[in-house]
Amino acid sequence: MTIENINNKEVNPDWKEFRTKKIEELNKKYSEFNVKDDKILEGYHLLHDHIHVKRRKNITASENLIRLLIKRKDIGCINSVVDIYNLVSLETKIALGAHDMDQTNGNVTLRFTNGSESFHPLGKEEIWAFKLENMPMLMIPIAFYVAWKSVKPSKHW
Template structure:
């Protein structure tokens, strides 16, 4: 059985971090129904509470992740996924629907100010790891036919076939992307310390409930820490 492993190199950088994983199995993906699209629209409005500062980078959700990204090698101007969502909210470029799985985790990310992402579990090759890489891991960004390998010293999610999500939680690759025919998903949310642990648990409840209601899925929930670094997939 394959595993998800957060290795020493990750916890050397972020010893107090928590990594949550939801294994969303036997799901039925597709276009979101109108009620789920409404939840996503409302979530854009909820996210405005994280944007009280005049300067975008001074907002706490943005600033803490920018500091985190200074601790490892990144592609130029790589930003945490939650920053990308909040920038769209700030500029009025509404985060719109993609498919039900993506709409659910984007809604949670916007509402709780925590980065979220998901991959097709059935497309993993071997174990999935969150690790600082030696560089050279194959990576094709969504919509690109150009290989952009990882850097030495980059933090990313990877399996035996290459990088899955670059620069921590910046960008997913097309090999494992969530599609309408995805049946089993690996969904992750990360916090850097316990300050947002309550919000994390609320976000996991939110995703779990919507996944059961709109995806008809079985959901298995885990939180990894420095003391508990791996789970079976």
């Protein structure tokens, strides 16, 4: 899906009000929530087990957001685009992301890894070699940038 002409620098007052109400709803939804009993999140864990990725070290983006919401009663604001997909991820438990197509060169593709990819973790300066094969990965054609959607939310929209 491509959405064009988004002003991602200013916060719309209607959006701010909607977000506040949605966070309140999500806090109620997750007030008695136990991550270990959730079948959707367990599906991510089973996928990680299948591909030999440690559960504790590689928490899915949606689980991470749920845990953050439970702990802090909010998830913080980054920008409108990221905040929107974070709310959708909290609602659906599906890891989502968005990317600024003006910053990409070529097509975004979803394919399985072959073990030669690099990964640039958010907030880190170094680029990691990605040695796992046959993992679903969203490829963003920017030098050394790959967003591993089942593990970390992208802050690049």
